[in-house]
Amino acid sequence: MGQWQLVCLQRRSGVASGTSTMLSNTSIIMDASKYIKELKQKVVMLNQEIACAAQDSCSRQTTYPTVNVETLGHGSFLVNVLSDKSCPGLLVSILEAFDELGLSVLQATATCADTFRLEAIGGENLVENVDEHVVKQAVLRACSSHSGGGGNKQT
DSSP states (O other), rough: OOOHHHHHHHHHHHHHHHHHHHHHHHHHHHHHHHHHHHHHHHHHHHHHHHHHHHHHHHOOOOOEEEEEEEEEEEEEEEEEEEEESTTTHHHHHHHHHHHHHOOEEEEEEEEEESSEEEEEEEEESSSTOOOHHHHHHHHHHHHHHHHOOOEEEEE
């Protein structure tokens, strides 16, 4: 075989391998593009599922805080409030209800992260005729006016 034939064979194999490389690269790019489109569709579907789940969670969240009040004696009350979800400002609304009744918070523990829980001892009642029923109703009003709901759950 002559030198010219060898050069032609090398060029042919180079062209052939270059063409297959280009086809291979094009195929990879097309496959990647298709995969990206599929992923985008999955993201859209997952976002829709998340939105629906959040809506369902909110619509199922019709439970109102559970309020329990006990008389400790000498105008002091133990108040427990528990809710499945936390609402910004709920603690402030309840403390304002305490203030309206003339109760000072002597001790309190509150959790407002995912759920809402308040255990408070209110005392030094400055207003007459305040009993545990009055305190409970005031706290329930604070909870329902804060959440915009009218119902409540009492124990």
